[in-house]
Amino acid sequence: MTDGGTSEERSTLRRWLDSDIVQSSPFWLPPFLLMGFFVYAAIGWNLLLSLTEYSGFGDPDYSNLGLHNYRAMLDDPGMWAATRNTFVLLVGFTLVCLVVGLLLALLLDREIRFSRSFRTIYLLPFALSFIVTAQFWRWMYNVNNGIVNQFIGLFGLGPYRWLGSPKLVLGAVIFALVWQFSGYTMIIYLAALRSIPNDQYEAARVDGASTLRMYWRVIVPQLRPATVSASVVLVLFALKAFDFLYATFDGYRPRRGADILATKMVRESFGRAEWAYGSSIALMLFVLSLAVIAPYLYNQYKRGNL
Amino acid sequence: MSEQSVTTEQATSTDHETGGISIGQIGLYATLAGLVGFYLIPIESGLVTSIKTSAGLDNTMPFLPPTTGSWITFEKWQVAFDFLAPGMVNSMLFTIPSTILCAILGSMAAYGLTLVDWRGQIAVLSLFIAGIFVPYQAVIVPLFQFWSQYMQLGTRLSFLWGLPLLEPHYATILELIITHTAYGIPIVTLLFRSQYKTMSEEMIEAARLDGASIWRVYQRIVLPLSIPMFAVVFIFQFTQIWNEFLFSLTIIGSTNDPAASATLILSGLGQSLEGTDYPLRMAGAFITALPTLLVYVLFADKFAEGVQT
Numbered sequence: 001m002t003d004g005g006t007s008e009e010r011s012t013l014r015r016w017l018d019s020d021i022v023q024s025s026p027f028w029l030p031p032f033l034l035m036g037f038f039v040y041a042a043i044g045w046n047l048l049l050s051l052t053e054y055s056g057f058g059d060p061d062y063s064n065l066g067l068h069n070y071r072a073m074l075d076d077p078g079m080w081a082a083t084r085n086t087f088v089l090l091v092g093f094t095l096v097c098l099v100v101g102l103l104l105a106l107l108l109d110r111e112i113r114f115s116r117s118f119r120t121i122y123l124l125p126f127a128l129s130f131i132v133t134a135q136f137w138r139w140m141y142n143v144n145n146g147i148v149n150q151f152i153g154l155f156g157l158g159p160y161r162w163l164g165s166p167k168l169v170l171g172a173v174i175f176a177l178v179w180q181f182s183g184y185t186m187i188i189y190l191a192a193l194r195s196i197p198n199d200q201y202e203a204a205r206v207d208g209a210s211t212l213r214m215y216w217r218v219i220v221p222q223l224r225p226a227t228v229s230a231s232v233v234l235v236l237f238a239l240k241a242f243d244f245l246y247a248t249f250d251g252y253r254p255r256r257g258a259d260i261l262a263t264k265m266v267r268e269s270f271g272r273a274e275w276a277y278g279s280s281i282a283l284m285l286f287v288l289s290l291a292v293i294a295p296y297l298y299n300q301y302k303r304g305n306l
Numbered sequence: 307m308s309e310q311s312v313t314t315e316q317a318t319s320t321d322h323e324t325g326g327i328s329i330g331q332i333g334l335y336a337t338l339a340g341l342v343g344f345y346l347i348p349i350e351s352g353l354v355t356s357i358k359t360s361a362g363l364d365n366t367m368p369f370l371p372p373t374t375g376s377w378i379t380f381e382k383w384q385v386a387f388d389f390l391a392p393g394m395v396n397s398m399l400f401t402i403p404s405t406i407l408c409a410i411l412g413s414m415a416a417y418g419l420t421l422v423d424w425r426g427q428i429a430v431l432s433l434f435i436a437g438i439f440v441p442y443q444a445v446i447v448p449l450f451q452f453w454s455q456y457m458q459l460g461t462r463l464s465f466l467w468g469l470p471l472l473e474p475h476y477a478t479i480l481e482l483i484i485t486h487t488a489y490g491i492p493i494v495t496l497l498f499r500s501q502y503k504t505m506s507e508e509m510i511e512a513a514r515l516d517g518a519s520i521w522r523v524y525q526r527i528v529l530p531l532s533i534p535m536f537a538v539v540f541i542f543q544f545t546q547i548w549n550e551f552l553f554s555l556t557i558i559g560s561t562n563d564p565a566a567s568a569t570l571i572l573s574g575l576g577q578s579l580e581g582t583d584y585p586l587r588m589a590g591a592f593i594t595a596l597p598t599l600l601v602y603v604l605f606a607d608k609f610a611e612g613v614q615t
Contacts, residue, residue: 020422023520027418031411031491032430038488039437042445042452049447107338118338120606122345127602128595129549131569135591136348139355139368139584147351147368179348232439239441243551247573250582265443270450270556279447286444293439297432306431 050280056273069280082264092174094234101185109193123183134247137176166257173258181237185230192226232296239289261285356382356588386589393568399479404486405543409536412494417524420502437492446556453481453557478565481557486547494539501535541605545598568594
């Protein structure tokens with residue numbers, strides 16, 4: 001629809017103005033600039049801060065940049081503990097959530113009365129915030145009155161200080177988070193299970209395969225894409241477990257054994273005003289999540305899902 | 307589940323039903339009921355705890371309701387509500403505008419990025435999508451510095467605070483609106499894009515050939531078709547922003563701040579040197595969760611569809 005220009009130059013300009021990138025930019029450029037400033041510029045700024053020695057007085061000194069914060073990390077025993085706990089939380093929470101969610105989905109993926117109500121109830125904790133669920137689980141884990149201790153007391157066990165003991169606390173946190181998020185995994189798996197054609201179940205049944213064998217050989221392998229996408233989201237939630245820990249322990253100072261990079265980062269920055277050190281931990285966290293996400297995004301791109 | 311698959315599944319299982327209820331069926335329903343207990347007991351025991359006096363708390367199991375009238379009190383709800391009411395108003399004041407802004411900007415971005423077909427498109431899109439996965443910790447220090455040292459909306463907008471209905475702490479609310487909008491854009495863009503990709507290209511092409519401008523196609527074709535997705539995005543973002551805590555903690559800073567959000571106030575509620583006032587905290591938890599629970603109960607199915615995409 002061009003041909004308005006007389007000179008070569010004019011028509012180039014005209015073609016440029018008519019190009020899709022320019023025509024569509026009013027739609028994507030404003031959101032891009034807003035997000036780009038707050039997300040990517042902020043990360044860049046964070047990187048810069050992590051190279052300074054800024055600890056809360058005046059302005060950061062950007063003229064003297066160095067890697068000392070990253071070196072300090074290597075000598076910080078709290079850093080190793082937090083990294084270890086972060087990995088245990090990420091891996092433990094994600095795996096248990098996947099397994100529980102898959103089992104829930106397999107249970108519900110039959111003709112069952114009230115299956116919609118069951119689904120709604122199992123997903124209910126997902127609608128609550130970390131701060132709210134933390135209140136419930138503090139109470140569940142309470143040493144004297146907590147249901148968890150009363151329940152295991154029936155079997156002559158406990159009581160344990162679930163949230164007070166360095167050995168138990170991380171497991172207790174993971175358990176509570178699985179309660180909150182396994183319903184989400186279930187929803188993802190249910191969607192995937194329902195997209196598997198019915199005749200595949202039939203064929204397996206006609207072959208005389210046992211139910212268990214059928215699921216293991218025929219159904220579960222087809223759930224790989226669902227597993228990948230659910231894992232990615234679960235890792236994200238695990239990275240946000242800060243909120244839960246904050247509300248459980250009344251501040252960014254969790255009991256020994258439950259400190260993760262996210263809590264340590266906020267404590268160093270906002271608690272001890274070690275802004276530069278906090279920023280370097282933040283960058284570690286960012287790299288960690290990037291390491292999880294980048295392969296996923298690349299994979300999605302290659303499959304044409306982006 | 308589609309109608310078709312329901313009927314086929316029923317057809318295959320009629321032989322089970324004619325033989326009465328099998329042991330397997332009983333086991334299945336027992337498991338499902340047990341799981342209902344697992345998912346509801348923490349919430350249920352929170353609810354009954356919130357109406358117990360300290361005598362009721364001492365004398366009944368945590369998940370059982372108080373047995374005598376003198377062990378029941380609604381006072382904690384009253385106290386929690388008095389603490390939380392300003393926070394609920396503040397949370398509404400930033401949650402609703404950011405949700406709406408996110409939805410509009412995300413839908414526009416998704417449209418713009420689905421329509422374009424140039425080399426850099428995938429790069430721009432990747433930046434949008436990768437934005438979903440940025441841990442908030444990676445940005446809060448710069449964000450805190452930006453709002454508290456460089457932008458200082460409270461001072462810049464000080465000329466406004468003399469006007470009726472405007473209060474100084476709205477500056478903080480405005481900061482939260484902008485921040486939540488910026489961080490909501492990536493996920494909302496992805497949600498809309500997943501829908502726009504499935505739209506018929508011929509229809510849009512035809513409209514373009516008829517001379518409709520890009521804006522017109524958006525207004526007349528794309529927007530009406532994306533109303534269901536707008537509903538999903540509203541539910542999702544409303545819950546996300548209402549429940550968010552870290553931005554409140556860092557941008558607002560203190561529970562006593564007049565701009566304090568509901569989650570921020572809840573995080574410090576009923577906490578004293580003697581210990582935690584559990585009934586008060588539980589009442590607070592329910593009051594804080596009420597708007598999202600309401601949205602969830604009213605739109606549970608839409609919500610389930612939304613997270614599936």
